[in-house]
Amino acid sequence: MLEVKHLAKNFGSIRAVKDVSFSVEPGTIMGFIGPNGSGKTTVFRMILDFLSPEKGGKVLWDKQPMNKKVYELVGYLPEERGLYDKMTIEDQIVYFATLRGMKRQNVLLEIDEWMKKFAVKGNRKDKINTLSKGNQQKVQLIATLIHRPKLVILDEPFSGLDPVNADLLKQGIIELKENGSSIIFSSHNMSNVSEICDKLAMIVNGEQVLYGTIQDVRENFGRIKIFLETDCWTVEDLEQLEGVQTVMKTSPNNYTLILEDESYGRDLFQKITKGQYISMFSQQPPSLEEIFKMKAGEAIHG
Known part of the structure; x- marks a missing residue:
């Protein structure tokens, strides 16, 4: 070793x-x-x-x-x-x-x-x-x-x-x-x-x-990303939900939500799905590339 x-x-x-x-x-x-x-x-x-x-x-x-x-x-x-x-x-x-x-x-x-x-x-x-x-x-x-x-x-x-x-x-x-x-x-x-x-x-x-x-490094930054696939919501509506910081539309029915804190995930799941089936709702930590940019950016900007 x-x-x-x-x-x-x-x-x-x-x-x-x-x-x-x-x-x-x-x-x-x-x-x-x-x-x-x-x-x-x-x-x-x-x-x-x-x-x-x-x-x-x-x-x-x-x-x-x-x-x-x-x-x-x-x-x-x-x-x-x-x-x-x-x-x-x-x-x-x-x-x-x-x-x-x-x-x-x-x-x-x-x-x-x-x-x-x-x-x-x-x-x-x-x-x-x-x-x-x-x-x-x-x-x-x-x-x-x-x-x-x-x-x-x-x-x-x-x-x-x-x-x-x-x-x-x-x-x-x-x-x-x-x-x-x-x-x-x-x-x-x-x-x-x-x-x-x-x-x-x-x-x-x-x-x-x-x-x-x-996995530990990623999890330490919290599960602040939600990958969503649905045809029932718009960017404007999603941006109004409590705990949602930003919304990016990646394709006609696909969205990436950045949360203020991972704790909002459970309530957002209930509000977005409304008890109905949707194609995808996945709450994930940031990617390594995002973490790399975040830590490198902190050094550049102090």
């Missing part, structure tokens, strides 16, 4: 990271979210010992400080992609895998299987500089994951991937989870976080503002 405790980092007078703490258990995926420049990559670099945290900050693996042996169990995909253009796919993957303790012969036996898994176009003897940007990215993902790391850190792994290739990556991440890896990835795409993460942490301006399971 990865444990991050009270990480902080200063660059001169700039406080880049302020008291960030979380854990990632074996067989779980954590989404690490926040606006650009919020400190996510700095936290990753402290976990990997590329940067030293301020006094009091700790990074533990299975209750012990990180060390060289543990780092051989880590798969890291940086935001700044880096491959050797003149190398072949095979040589590139072998190079990174052997750095992580794999035997060359074992790597050679697995390359074709991994290329098929990530649908890399070309063959193992093709040079990196002949590949498309998307295929280069997939080769780097293979190099990150082929040694089946116990701790996986992916910095914006979905950046630049089309929906088909993003799904291939999700499948690869889920497979690692099923095999017991602890996985953490940063992303600006909240649908990716919602789909495959067990929990999330959010930092804004270096400060941790959210942490918990996906």
